[in-house]
Amino acid sequence: MLKLLIAPLRWLGRLLMAFVILFEEWGWVPLQRFMAWLARWPPLKWLEDRIRALPPKPALVVLALPFLLAIPVKLLAVWLMASGRALLGLLLILSVKFGGTALLARLFHLTQPALMALPWFARLYGRWTAWKQGVLDWLHGTLLWRQARALKRQLKQLFKRWRQQWRAMMHGGASS
Known part of the structure; x- marks a missing residue:
């Protein structure tokens, strides 16, 4: 009986984690790509070079900074x-989340090589990535995911046709 109650909760938990x-x-x-683009600015590039060269423990402290600053x-x-x-508070929370x-993302990219030298971090990271991949594999196997992918393909094709029609209309109007 307990298994019957736990199964839907487990499925719901897995679905929520998949969305996260x-x-x-x-x-x-x-x-992360956007932050890399910003880091082309010389002062940020200089800072990134220093972060990239950090030993494992200071790299871990640097990685914790976004959480602590938030x-x-x-x-x-x-x-x-x-x-x-409320709206201002919500906008601030969303800004903090994205920022x-x-x-x-950028700090992890810069510090990951140093962090992998910490045995406990490498072990936890390996477990996390394996677990995350299992959740993603499960999600990719669901009917909902397959339907969403099919809808995405259809929308991309529709957008592509609209864009081609728009360009044809703009070029056709420009040559008149």
Whole structure:
């Protein structure tokens, strides 16, 4: 009887984790790319070179910075919401989420080689990536995922046709 109750909860938990992982995955790469673009600015490039050269333990401290810096800002957002400025508080939380994710993605990219020298980190990272891949494999096997992928392909084709029609119309109108 207990298994019958736990199975749907386990499925729901897996689905929620899959959405969290997908959000991080979809945001992680583009945000990290954006931060790499910003790092072409010489002062940031200089800072990144210093971060990349850190030994493992200081690299771990640097990696924790986005989380630590976000705490006071999130508290400010909660205060804003409690003061009747809910939209401003929500915008602040969303800004911190995106900015923090971008910063964390870049810092992880820079510090991962040093962090992998810590045996406990390498072990946990290996477990995390294996678990995450299992959740993603499960998600990719669901009917919902397959339908969403099919819809995405259809929308891309539709957008491509619209863009071709738009270009043809613009070029046709320009030559008249």
